[in-house]
Amino acid sequence: MYTQGLDQKQKKSVADPGDSPERLAAFQARIDADEKIEPKDWMPSAYRKTLIRQMSQHAHSEIVGMLPEGNWISRAPTLRRKAILLAKVQDEAGHGLYIYGGTETLGVSRDDLVADLLSGKAKYSSIFNYPTVTWADVGAIGWLVDGAAIMNQIPLCRCSYGPYSRAMIRVCKEESFHQRQGYEIMLELCRGTDEQKRMAQDALNRWWWPSLMMFGPSDKTSEHSAQSMAWKIKRFSNDELRQKYVDATVPQADYLGLRMPDEKLVFDEKTGHYEFGEIDWQEFFEVLKGNGKCNRERLEARNRAHDEGRWVREAARAYAEKQAAKDAA
Amino acid sequence: MPRNKLQKTQREEIMSKQGWPLYEVFIRARAGLSHRHVGSIHAADKTMALDHARDLYTRRNEGISIWVVKSADIIASDPIDSDALFGPAADKIYRHPTFYKIPDDVENI
Ligand SMILES: [Fe+2]
Ligand SMILES: [Fe+2]
Numbered sequence: 001m002y003t004q005g006l007d008q009k010q011k012k013s014v015a016d017p018g019d020s021p022e023r024l025a026a027f028q029a030r031i032d033a034d035e036k037i038e039p040k041d042w043m044p045s046a047y048r049k050t051l052i053r054q055m056s057q058h059a060h061s062e063i064v065g066m067l068p069e070g071n072w073i074s075r076a077p078t079l080r081r082k083a084i085l086l087a088k089v090q091d092e093a094g095h096g097l098y099i100y101g102g103t104e105t106l107g108v109s110r111d112d113l114v115a116d117l118l119s120g121k122a123k124y125s126s127i128f129n130y131p132t133v134t135w136a137d138v139g140a141i142g143w144l145v146d147g148a149a150i151m152n153q154i155p156l157c158r159c160s161y162g163p164y165s166r167a168m169i170r171v172c173k174e175e176s177f178h179q180r181q182g183y184e185i186m187l188e189l190c191r192g193t194d195e196q197k198r199m200a201q202d203a204l205n206r207w208w209w210p211s212l213m214m215f216g217p218s219d220k221t222s223e224h225s226a227q228s229m230a231w232k233i234k235r236f237s238n239d240e241l242r243q244k245y246v247d248a249t250v251p252q253a254d255y256l257g258l259r260m261p262d263e264k265l266v267f268d269e270k271t272g273h274y275e276f277g278e279i280d281w282q283e284f285f286e287v288l289k290g291n292g293k294c295n296r297e298r299l300e301a302r303n304r305a306h307d308e309g310r311w312v313r314e315a316a317r318a319y320a321e322k323q324a325a326k327d328a329a
Numbered sequence: 330m331p332r333n334k335l336q337k338t339q340r341e342e343i344m345s346k347q348g349w350p351l352y353e354v355f356i357r358a359r360a361g362l363s364h365r366h367v368g369s370i371h372a373a374d375k376t377m378a379l380d381h382a383r384d385l386y387t388r389r390n391e392g393i394s395i396w397v398v399k400s401a402d403i404i405a406s407d408p409i410d411s412d413a414l415f416g417p418a419a420d421k422i423y424r425h426p427t428f429y430k431i432p433d434d435v436e437n438i
Contacts, residue, residue: 041408087388094385101369104351110371111348167368174389316373317349323374 016045031232036162039105047231048106051161054233055103056113060124062096063117064298068132069141077135084181085138091178095171102163118303126284127214129292136189136203142182144211144249150175151245152215155235183252190256197257204253205261212276213284215242246274351400352378356392364396
């Protein structure tokens with residue numbers, strides 16, 4: 001989702017000469033015994049690389065994820081909604097920082113990671129490249145996008161890498177509020193006027209399929225799942241998580257009296273699961289390539305914020321240096 | 330100097346001008362508990378480190394007291410030394426109360 005299968009054309013990782021078969025076996029034995037790996041422990045270079053990629057993509061997604069909802073902070077319909085949305089968006093900034101912090105324990109610097117985001121080199125979740133055109137989109141995002149995020153992040157709480165797992169536990173404690181405030185917005189709209197209900201249905205129509213894409217490519221085409229599973233970075237496959245999400249979310253739409261925009265959606269009595277239509281993977285890969293509706297706008301917004309904040313960062317640094325010099329004197 | 334090395338040095342110079350040092354954050358959840366490590370933050374100086382730690386780690390009454398310390402100032406043991414440091418404790422079972430056999434009739438011990 002935030003992190004799954006975002007770069008498909010990853011090169012086969014080359015074995016590091018330091019990764020001797022004995023060390024690899026001892027490492028895998030620790031993982032198999034459900035031990036956590038901590039920053040200073042020895043780890044295979046591919047494990048480190050996989051985590052840096054996944055965690056930084058996750059952090060970038062939290063940061064860029066503030067933009068679609070941030071769009072509505074100044075126009076939230078009530079003071080109550082405004083306070084809630086501000087708190088929610090602030091939480092997402094926090095999520096980004098927790099995870100950048102976790103990634104830095106792997107020997108990379110946040111400044112470098114952010115530079116990769118700003119230059120367009122690093123990926124972030126496809127979902128944040130869709131526009132938020134009505135207030136109902138804020139409801140749909142909380143309900144569906146944060147809902148999908150929860151589905152993905154709960155298993156990550158048990159991830160084998162200690163700092164990632166701890167960051168995810170912190171994040172998961174905060175996500176539930178995000179999803180519930182979104183669903184509450186949808187409830188209000190669905191109990192409102194016909195026009196409000198139409199607005200809710202329209203938002204669902206536009207966000208449902210992109211939220212399913214958040215779980216990443218189908219298992220049939222996803223490349224680096226098996227190794228991540230063996231390392232216990234990942235606990236469920238993309239399709240397994242997607243199915244859980246559909247099963248949990250469809251009844252919630254029913255309760256709202258809304259229809260999922262999927263003609264093929266049907267409950268299978270035998271399996272106890274919902275069957276759903278084919279995802280438009282062409283759209284998914286186009287958005288990942290940078291051709292979504294808002295890719296350019298998002299990167300521009302991040303770059304502008306970074307550039308406009310530069311003098312503040314430099315001034316704070318200069319002040320700190322001056323104070324330190326004074327203290328030393 | 331080889332070209333790529335020069336580039337790296339320049340980059341490091343830029344980084345040291347722009348980047349803020351890393352601090353580790355410890356929070357006391359409530360009186361009666363120790364401060365506990367919760368994560369890290371970047372800040373230009375100690376005042377900002379406290380402010381950022383407060384914004385990032387105590388948005389939901391998670392704490393009543395914060396410690397921040399520059400990550401570079403932490404002195405940590407190395408996992409390579411784990412056996413030497415912690416191994417010897419394993420065979421000193423006489424440090425545990427269950428090592429001693431006291432008859433059941435003896436009370437309050
Ligand atoms: Fe988040
Ligand atoms: Fe969230």
